[in-house]
Amino acid sequence: MKEYYPKKGRVILHVDMNSFYASVECAYNPLLKGKPLAIAGNVEERKGIIVTCSYEARKFGVKTTMPLWEAKKLCPRLTIMPPNFDRYRKASLELFAILNEFSPLVEPISIDEGYVDITDSYDLGSPIHIAEMIQKSVMERLDLPCSIGIAPNKFLAKMASDLKKPMGITILRKRDIPAILWPMEIEEMHGIGKKTGEKLRAIGIITIKDLARGDSVQLKAVLGINGKRLKERANGEDKRIVDPDAANEFKSIGNSTTLPKDIANQQELCSILDSLAFKVATRMKVKHVHALAIAVTIRYQNRKNNSKSMKLINPIKTQSELFEMSKQLFLKAWNGNAVRLLGVTATELVDNNIVAKQLDLFSYEKEAEKEPLLKTISALKEKYGASIIENAGDRSDWKGEENIGTSTSFNKDFLQGKKFF
Incomplete structure (x- = not known):
């Protein structure tokens, strides 16, 4: 089978799960199959936004990030379920375990997609045969559909996997670029x-x-x-390698200050935390990163240190977010004694291009508060045209080099430290 592989180049697969959250729910409850299904928050109150939806729902015009009330208007028979992130994480770990059976070079990009370098897996068969085996294994063992792109590099593999959904397998060679891309x-x-x-x-x-x-x-x-x-x-050029350790990179940005005098006043200490959060947020902005965890360091007048950290449900990057989280940590860790030094550190940093906010139930509640505004915007668009108002969040200048970019993605921090082989 080595004849099907290039002598010098690579063969890379991009495996992209189809409507992942909805598909996982259908696998868990087969009675949902074939029905228009959406994953959203605040189901009982009909508030929140659509995280993802099945292909049956998409036929009615239901889309990711659409307000729930609007989705129900388009598809009255839409089945709406709250998210079960533990269930999705479990399915994702099982997915990447399967991928590692075909190659040790597997790079998770998000919960529902990843790259696989099969250049040295020729003993398993041709590239198309391996892709078919992966697709079949994922379907038979997890009851989940996926699309796979086969190409000589990451970029072309990603583009290829998007060409046929759901359950597509597409080969995209450099010579195909003029005709296809x-x-x-x-x-x-x-x-x-x-x-x-x-x-x-x-x-x-x-x-x-x-x-x-x-x-x-x-x-x-x-x-x-x-x-x-x-x-x-x-032009089809992309020299990036498939890096299995990409999900295990740990980086941090921190700032600390020794106070001019020992301070025991809570309001003053929180003001200093706010200033530190501003400095950290500024540096994070320059480096184009979000934080998946945060830590606070306290040094008392007796020079003893007390540090406290926590993982975050959603990635953060702004001063207000950093201050709020660091303040919570500080109030838990502080014993009330005078403080000599304070520090705030953002850890487990992820490039903005590969971060996707994990929409938990708290996020849905925040989004639901915007529902009256969303209704007003929808009415204005209907009257004056879709371009009359744009959401600032939609004006991203960059989809991302490694954007998890699918409508069903969230951060891959739960994959850190996991070994599948």
């Missing part, structure tokens, strides 16, 4: 968000082909260093 609209390219697409269209780049043949100097002027990288991707 180049005619596509620029926003359909992985790594290009709405705002970047607008910038490119402003200079006459409408399709991926236009980008592939674009002027490098002009692209750099418009997009900075990303312009060169995007042009390389449009």
